[in-house]
Amino acid sequence: MTDNLSNHNILHKPNWCPGCGNFGILSALKKAFEKLSLPSHKILLVEGIGCHGHMVNFIETNHFEGLHGRPLAVAQGAKLANHDLNVFVISGDGDFLGEGGNHFLHALRRNINLTCLLFNNQRYSLTTGQASPTTEKGDKTKTSPQGLIEEPLNPVALAIANGGTFAARSFSGDILHLTDIIIKAHQHEGLAIVDILQPCISFNKLNTVEYFRKRLYKLEEISNYQADNRLEAYERALEWGDKIPIGVFYRKEKQTYENALLTLTEGPLVSRPLGGIDLEGVLKEYR
Numbered sequence: 001m002t003d004n005l006s007n008h009n010i011l012h013k014p015n016w017c018p019g020c021g022n023f024g025i026l027s028a029l030k031k032a033f034e035k036l037s038l039p040s041h042k043i044l045l046v047e048g049i050g051c052h053g054h055m056v057n058f059i060e061t062n063h064f065e066g067l068h069g070r071p072l073a074v075a076q077g078a079k080l081a082n083h084d085l086n087v088f089v090i091s092g093d094g095d096f097l098g099e100g101g102n103h104f105l106h107a108l109r110r111n112i113n114l115t116c117l118l119f120n121n122q123r124y125s126l127t128t129g130q131a132s133p134t135t136e137k138g139d140k141t142k143t144s145p146q147g148l149i150e151e152p153l154n155p156v157a158l159a160i161a162n163g164g165t166f167a168a169r170s171f172s173g174d175i176l177h178l179t180d181i182i183i184k185a186h187q188h189e190g191l192a193i194v195d196i197l198q199p200c201i202s203f204n205k206l207n208t209v210e211y212f213r214k215r216l217y218k219l220e221e222i223s224n225y226q227a228d229n230r231l232e233a234y235e236r237a238l239e240w241g242d243k244i245p246i247g248v249f250y251r252k253e254k255q256t257y258e259n260a261l262l263t264l265t266e267g268p269l270v271s272r273p274l275g276g277i278d279l280e281g282v283l284k285e286y287r
Ligand SMILES: Cc1ncc(C[n+]2csc(CCOP(=O)(O)OP(=O)(O)O)c2C)c(N)n1
Pocket: 048, 049, 050, 051, 052, 053, 068, 091, 092, 093, 094, 095, 096, 099, 119, 121, 123, 124, 125, 126, 127, 132
């Protein structure tokens, strides 16, 4: 574990393709950490496998890389072991909604206090551009050369429909907006889902920066939008065409899983003394 750090230094020079949306997300994440005054040793990033997962090599903080599609499972475990940690999930549309889709649904039911950043480039990009669960219907990719037949999943709508307590969307090309949304997501007590639209300049020729700039509008700019009406939020979340909303769609206060778990009321598990526990007895079973 990294310790005694407070400046979230860039460790290595990012090696994403020039023009990748990940640069904007990295910048927004670092800004958010600074604005939230989160020291590096109090942050854990749990990343999936993909271009998005490389993010952790370019920011100096603790991180854990597990299996493809499993960052949410690992992050929930880490948070229950030490609920004083600020745990962020770094995942891709393939990782989070494909391989990890089942974890997403059940995490929504649990409401553990985590900030999930879904890097949504609508492709499996590290493996060079296969169609992902958010690829648009009809789009031609390596795995859909005649146009994709399936409908895309909508992570914001999924979160709202399945008991999620915070659902937002932002854009890698608007760093100020994304920084603000990451801060709001982190300040939410419960599971926060942030769908981050981003271009993949190498493998997605449809959802480019220009595509998004033409269509995106901000919910914050709609005077009477409150983010507390589930049905209205769901309707907005389904809007995807000439106009695509970004912002906080829905937010609801609800007890977190860790606050309801009686065993955690005495503080984080990691700070409990191990004295009096017969570890030998447990370890014997594995020898
Ligand atoms: C269980 C398993 N299946 C498949 C792979 C191969 N794999 C590695 S990265 C990747 C694509 C990830 O796509 P996404 O999560 O959308 O992230 P991106 O690269 O677009 O950021 C795949 C399929 C793997 N590592 N493990």
